[in-house]
Amino acid sequence: MPNTETTGAVLQARDVSKSYRSGQQELHILRNLDLSVQAGETLAIMGASGSGKSTLLNLLGGLDRPDSGSIFLSGADICGLKADQLAGLRNRHLGFVYQFHHLLPEFSAIENVAMPLVIRGLAPREARQEALPLLQQVGLEQRVDHRPAALSGGERQRVAIARSLVSCPDCVLMDEPTGNLDEETAAQVLELILQINREQAVAMVLVTHDARVAANLDKRYQLTDGQLQRL
Ligand SMILES: Nc1ncnc2c1ncn2[C@@H]1O[C@H](COP(=O)(O)OP(=O)(O)OP(=O)(O)O)[C@@H](O)[C@H]1O
Numbered sequence: 001m002p003n004t005e006t007t008g009a010v011l012q013a014r015d016v017s018k019s020y021r022s023g024q025q026e027l028h029i030l031r032n033l034d035l036s037v038q039a040g041e042t043l044a045i046m047g048a049s050g051s052g053k054s055t056l057l058n059l060l061g062g063l064d065r066p067d068s069g070s071i072f073l074s075g076a077d078i079c080g081l082k083a084d085q086l087a088g089l090r091n092r093h094l095g096f097v098y099q100f101h102h103l104l105p106e107f108s109a110i111e112n113v114a115m116p117l118v119i120r121g122l123a124p125r126e127a128r129q130e131a132l133p134l135l136q137q138v139g140l141e142q143r144v145d146h147r148p149a150a151l152s153g154g155e156r157q158r159v160a161i162a163r164s165l166v167s168c169p170d171c172v173l174m175d176e177p178t179g180n181l182d183e184e185t186a187a188q189v190l191e192l193i194l195q196i197n198r199e200q201a202v203a204m205v206l207v208t209h210d211a212r213v214a215a216n217l218d219k220r221y222q223l224t225d226g227q228l229q230r231l
């Protein structure tokens with residue numbers, strides 16, 4: 001059921017809380033947090049190490065569930081969905097770029113990019129055909145058959161970005177996409193991200209420590225004491 005209150009938002013967290021238990025102690029990481037991501041916008045989430053940025057991204061991406069509150073993806077509350085329903089919705093509407101790329105080591109660059117389509121049921125040959133223009137777009141047409149171990153850090157991150165876009169998602173969630181790269185490569189990857197955003201109008205949520213990266217995005221938020229403040 002579409003929820004009319006979320007109109008315009010491709011992704012929304014409403015009154016979300018998340019705690020972790022550590023021995024006797026309960027760690028309240030997110031407290032009644034709200035966030036709305038509008039179609040096509042770019043958004044930075046900043047905050048100290050351990051403030052809960054990855055926790056929030058995992059909840060937004062349906063990789064983990066909040067203790068309370070709701071996550072709306074394209075109008076549907078994903079928190080009550082069964083695992084297979086959630087996986088299907090995530091596959092169609094969301095892309096994810098992990099902090100350490102999470103490419104499958106035994107598969108080539110193009111096979112990694114094609115993987116979300118194969119999971120969706122497309123024949124591997126067709127999936128490769130759809131993956132190829134994305135690898136070209138990120139400048140890796142000469143590296144399609146390389147496995148991740150034979151790619152540089154920046155190249156791996158570009159493969160991960162291509163993979164996150166292959167299913168034409170409404171929104172891509174990126175956890176420190178430039179975090180492990182040298183300054184020049186980080187600037188190139190950021191430029192690529194912004195170019196894709198302009199061309200495809202896909203919304204992007206970037207977790208970043210880098211104020212220069214954040215300065216290039218539409219909105220900036222700081223995660224402190226479990227809540228987001230607009231900067
Ligand atoms: N599965 C877990 N069990 C217990 N505590 C956890 C778990 N996952 C995360 N935490 C704790 O929750 C807090 C937030 O973790 P999170 O990974 O979201 O931080 P972060 O803001 O992404 O940090 P960084 O900038 O270092 O990546 C940390 O203190 C961490 O120790």
Ligand SMILES: [Mg+2]
Pocket residue numbers: 053054055175
């Ligand atoms: Mg993190």
